[in-house]
Amino acid sequence: MSWKNWGTRVALLAMLATAPVTSAMAAEEQNVKTLVEVFTQIVDSHYSQPDEDKILAGAIRGMLETLGDPHTNYMTPKEYTDFVGGINQSYAGIGVSLQHAEDGSLLVSNAHAGSPAAEAGLQKGDRIVQVDDLIVTGDNRDTAVTRMRGPADSQVTVQVVRGGERLTRTLTRKEIHLPTVVSHRMENGIGYIGIYSFGEGTSYEVKKELTKLEQAGVKGLIVDVRGNGGGYVVSALAIADLFLSEGILLYAHDENGEKMALEADADASNLPLTVLVDGSSASASEILAGAFQKAGRAKLVGEQTYGKGTMQSPSELPNGGYLKVSVDRWEFRDGTNNDQVGLTPDVRLSRPEAVLNAAEQLLLPDRRQLLLFDRQTGAAMVNGYELTDAPALVRENGRLYLPLRYTMESLGAQVNWLSGTGEVAFELDGRSVRLHAGSGSLSVDGRPVTAEQPVLSVDGSTYLSADAVQAITGLPVLVTDKHVSVESN
Known part of the structure; x- marks a missing residue:
C-alpha cells in the first residue's frame, strides 16, 4: 500500500474516533454506571467539595495508568492546544533550540532572533544547567524543556554555564512562531536541512528546501533531527519518500491487527545522505531515521535515539479535552521495532559539536x-x-x-x-x-x-x-x- 493512501485512511479513522461510542457504552453499561455512581458520590458527598473537573481528570488518568503506556494520556483543552502548537513550532517560551550536552545539561544550538533568549544574551554554546529550581540532568532534560515553556508574559529563571562562568538570567516568556525546517548550503558544498518538528506542513517545507539545495548544486545532504521529539507520522513518511524510490518505508497495522506494508513511490532524490540524531530524537524522527538506516540509504551519526515505537491518535471528548491513545506499534522494513530501545547510530559520538563534522566526513571521505x-x-x-x-x-x-x-x-x-x-x-x-x-x-x-x-x-x-x-x-x-x-x- 502506498503510504499516501494509508495516511488518508488514518485521518478518516481519527475523525471517526471522535464520534460518540454508544455501542461500547451499551456493551459495558454496568461498568459505566458504576463509574458514574462513584464520580457522583464523590462530587456530591465528599466533605471537601472537590472540583468536578479535577475529579474527572483524575479518574481518566487513573484508568490510563493501568495501561503502563506513557504515551496514552488525557489532555485538557489548553494542554492539547499547547501540544499541537509545539508540533507546529508555535508556543509560548524563551525561543531556543537545544541539544544534549555530554555532561547531562542542555546545549544551546541557537537563540532565535528576537526571542527572550536572544534578548537576554543567551548564545550558541551556552549550557543550561538549571531551570527555576530544577537542576538539569540526563534523566530530566525533557522536564526542563517543558518548564521553559509556559504562559506568555510569565517568567522563568535559567542558569547557564559559559566557559568557566555561571550566569543567571530571568526571562519573560512570549509567543514564539518558528519554521519547522531550516536549511543552508555549507562552504564545502554539502547541504544541511534541520527539522525541528514534524508539523502539518513540514514535508512541503523540506521538499522546497531540498529543491533549492539541489539547484545550488550540493554534493550531499545532512538531515538533522536532533532534539526533534516527533509529530505527525504522515509528515515523516512523506519526507522519507523524498529520498527512497522503492521498498517499504514502514509496517503499520489495520484495525484488525493485520500488517500493512507502506511503500515508497518511485521518484526520489539520489543525493548522498547522512542523518544526525540524539537522545531526544523520538517517534516520527525515529521513523524517518530508521527508514533510511534500514534501507541502507543513510548512516546515522550521534547518540542512541529516544525509543518510541508507537503511534498515537487523538480524539476530542465531550468536555472539550482530548484522549491521545496508542493505536499501533509499527515495525521497520526488517521487522524490528525501536520502542524503549531506540536506534543505534552507525557513528556514535557523545559530543554534539563533533557530530556535524563527522557527518560531513562520511559525505566527503577524501577531505x-x-x-x-x-x-x-x-x-x-x-x-x-x-x-x-x-x-x-x-x-x-x-x-x-x-x-x-x-x-x-x-x-x-x-x-x-x-x-x-x-x-x-x-x-x-x-x-x-x-x-x-x-x-x-x-x-x-x-x-x-x-x-x-x-x-x-x-x-x-x-x-x-x-x-x-x-x-x-x-x-x-x-x-x-x-x-x-x-x-x-
Missing part, C-alpha cells in the same frame, strides 16, 4: 580533517567550526598532551571504552587504535607505539602525547606559541 587548539584563548575549531568546552592542553615532563576523547571525536572517531578492561578502542582513517589508560600502552593496527609515555591520566581524564597523536593520524602535530594543529587524512 582532510584539521583540528586547531588556540593556546592563548583555550578555544578549539575543527575544519572552521568552533567547538565548545575545549579541555586545557597539558604539559608534563616537557611533553605536550592532548585530550583523548575530545581530540579523536572532533576528528570523527567513535571512541569506545571497553567495559571492565580499562582499555579504549577506536578507528581513525582506517587505523585501528587500542590503548590502556592504566598501563599507558598504545598500539596502532596491532603494533605498539614506542613513544615515551604516550598516555597520561589527569583527574580521571585520559590524554595522548603529541607523538602518540602523530602515530595515530600519520601526520605531524604542529605546535607554535599560538596554536596546536592536528590533521588526519
Whole structure:
C-alpha cells in the first residue's frame, strides 16, 4: 500500500474516533454506571467539595495508568492546544533550540532572533544547567524543556554555564512562531536541512528546501533531527519518500491487527545522505531515521535515539479535552521495532559539536580533517567550526598532551571504552587504535607505539602525547606559541 493512501485512511479513522461510542457504552453499561455512581458520590458527598473537573481528570488518568503506556494520556483543552502548537513550532517560551550536552545539561544550538533568549544574551554554546529550581540532568532534560515553556508574559529563571562562568538570567516568556525546517548550503558544498518538528506542513517545507539545495548544486545532504521529539507520522513518511524510490518505508497495522506494508513511490532524490540524531530524537524522527538506516540509504551519526515505537491518535471528548491513545506499534522494513530501545547510530559520538563534522566526513571521505587548539584563548575549531568546552592542553615532563576523547571525536572517531578492561578502542582513517589508560600502552593496527609515555591520566581524564597523536593520524602535530594543529587524512 502506498503510504499516501494509508495516511488518508488514518485521518478518516481519527475523525471517526471522535464520534460518540454508544455501542461500547451499551456493551459495558454496568461498568459505566458504576463509574458514574462513584464520580457522583464523590462530587456530591465528599466533605471537601472537590472540583468536578479535577475529579474527572483524575479518574481518566487513573484508568490510563493501568495501561503502563506513557504515551496514552488525557489532555485538557489548553494542554492539547499547547501540544499541537509545539508540533507546529508555535508556543509560548524563551525561543531556543537545544541539544544534549555530554555532561547531562542542555546545549544551546541557537537563540532565535528576537526571542527572550536572544534578548537576554543567551548564545550558541551556552549550557543550561538549571531551570527555576530544577537542576538539569540526563534523566530530566525533557522536564526542563517543558518548564521553559509556559504562559506568555510569565517568567522563568535559567542558569547557564559559559566557559568557566555561571550566569543567571530571568526571562519573560512570549509567543514564539518558528519554521519547522531550516536549511543552508555549507562552504564545502554539502547541504544541511534541520527539522525541528514534524508539523502539518513540514514535508512541503523540506521538499522546497531540498529543491533549492539541489539547484545550488550540493554534493550531499545532512538531515538533522536532533532534539526533534516527533509529530505527525504522515509528515515523516512523506519526507522519507523524498529520498527512497522503492521498498517499504514502514509496517503499520489495520484495525484488525493485520500488517500493512507502506511503500515508497518511485521518484526520489539520489543525493548522498547522512542523518544526525540524539537522545531526544523520538517517534516520527525515529521513523524517518530508521527508514533510511534500514534501507541502507543513510548512516546515522550521534547518540542512541529516544525509543518510541508507537503511534498515537487523538480524539476530542465531550468536555472539550482530548484522549491521545496508542493505536499501533509499527515495525521497520526488517521487522524490528525501536520502542524503549531506540536506534543505534552507525557513528556514535557523545559530543554534539563533533557530530556535524563527522557527518560531513562520511559525505566527503577524501577531505582532510584539521583540528586547531588556540593556546592563548583555550578555544578549539575543527575544519572552521568552533567547538565548545575545549579541555586545557597539558604539559608534563616537557611533553605536550592532548585530550583523548575530545581530540579523536572532533576528528570523527567513535571512541569506545571497553567495559571492565580499562582499555579504549577506536578507528581513525582506517587505523585501528587500542590503548590502556592504566598501563599507558598504545598500539596502532596491532603494533605498539614506542613513544615515551604516550598516555597520561589527569583527574580521571585520559590524554595522548603529541607523538602518540602523530602515530595515530600519520601526520605531524604542529605546535607554535599560538596554536596546536592536528590533521588526519
